Amino acid sequence: MWVAHIPVISARTxxxxxxxxxLLLLLGASAFVGMQVCGRLIDRRGSRPVTIGAALGLTAVIIAPVLAVDALTLAAAxxxxxxxxxxxxxxxNAQAVVVERAYRRPIMSSFHGFFSAGSLVGSGVVAATLWADVGVIRTVACAAVAGVGVIAWSARGLAGREVGTGDANHAAPAPSAASAKWWHTVNRRRLVLLAVVAFALMLAxxxxxxWSALHVVETFGSAEAVGAIAFGAFSATMTVARFVIDPVVGAVGPVAVVRYGGLLGTVGILIAVLAPVPALAIVGWGVFGLGLAGLIPQIFTAAGNLSGESSGRTISAVVGCGYLGMLAGPAVVGFISSRTSLNTGLLAAVAALILAVALAPVVRPDGARTAAADGARSPDAT
Known part of the structure; x- marks a missing residue:
């Protein structure tokens, strides 16, 4: 709803x-703060009530940007x-880790597949309502009402038990003691490496x-509609791959998925950069999406399982660093492009993926998790 309405909101304000x-940097900074605050709440209260509260909060404020009348009110929104x-x-994501543990087999990529599908559906709804001149406020208000309905329907089915903290209703340690215990018991080196990989992958x-759409338009002088196809190819391959990659993770393990997915993504971006015609560049962006599809889910699963006692803070740290990477990526590409060319700037994504490939072993489960995964893959596993 927000991304697809950016042109309209910019014009209105x-x-x-x-x-x-x-304003987009302000949005990112606010999201980063929310991630860190939320991580502590998850460790104290469990991911179920925090997920419900955050979803209701997001549903309530989604209409705020389209009600803004100037830059100041838009900033507040x-x-x-x-x-x-x-x-x-x-x-x-913390809730997804809990559910994945209960399933005893990889399912995180499918969660992210629904996230990608939601983006596609949302942008399609916005395109249709803008074409039909429904009205921006009415469109977003209806989406908010639908969101409340989805939350009410799904809330009872969310997992209430947090691995490592006992039942979500049990009292948690005092904040200062919990923070100290978390920092001294968590594998700090692995946490830092996971954060670095998350930053690199989300930068890519x-x-x-x-930049995908603009790359095709500026490099080949193509129409904007052709540029949109490039981004569509990336989004479509990523969405489809996320729904089918979980069995691959179960068969070959998360390290191989990150390693070879990163290499495939590198091949894709190089095809796009070196392509002599727009059609081949679009294929390259599609391959890029196919390679990246299953990588971030493995990072989030590894972060959630890094510390059984405080998975909220480990996830918030890793997701937060990944979010910073997504904000930094366009800026890095823009900085390099302004001094060289856009094709050269896009090589920043190649460097990020090579780093992720080199650090792929950081997502390897520990002994207990590996045993659980092996049991899940055995013929009598359910």
Whole structure:
């Protein structure tokens, strides 16, 4: 709803490109703060109530940006929107880790597949309602009502037990003691490496979101509609692959998925950069999406299983660093491109993926998790 309405909201509020860039950074900063706050709440209360609260909060504030009348009111709306979105990003991934543990087999990529599908459906709804001149406020208000319905329907089925903290209703340690215990018991080196890989992967992913369409338009002089096809190819392959990659993870393990997925993504971006015609560049962006599809889910699963006693904070740290990477990616590409060329700037994504490939072993499960995974893959596993 928000991304697809950005052009309309920019026109309604009168913000120029420079102001919009600053507002998007404000949105990202607010989301990052929400992630860190939410991580502590998850460790104290469990991911179920935090997920429900964050989802309701996001549903309530989704209408705020389209009600903004100038840059100041839009800034206030995006602070609230970003904070709620950051909270939900962390809490729903923490909830997904709990459910994946109960399933005893990889299912995280499918969760992210529904996330990607939601983006496609949302952008399609916005396109249809804009074409039908339904009205922006009415469209977003209906989406908010639908969101409340989805939350009410799904809330009772969310997992209430948090691995490592006992039942979500049990009292948690005092904040200062819990923080100290978390920092001294968590595998700090592995946490840092997971954060670095998340930053690199989401930097590469952010590159596609912001530059794929423009790359085809500027490099080949193609129409904007052709550029949109490039982003569509990336989104479509990523969405489809996320729904089918979980069995692959179960068969070959997360390390191989990150390693070879990163290599496939590198091949894709190189095809796009070196392509002599727009059709081949579009294929390259599609391959890029196919390679990236299953990588971030493995990072989030590894982060959630890194510390059984405080998975909320480990996930919030890793997701937060990944989010910073997604914000930094377009800026890095833009900085390099302004001094060289866009094709050269896109090589930043290649460097990020090579780093992720080199650090792929960081997602390897520990002995207990590996044993559980092996049991899940055995013939008598359910």
């Amino acid at each position: 009168g913000v120029d490109h420079d102001q919009l860039g600053g 995006l602070v609230a929107f970003g904070f709620a979105n950051g909270c939900l990003d962390v809490s729903m 992913e952010g590159t596609a979101y912001d």
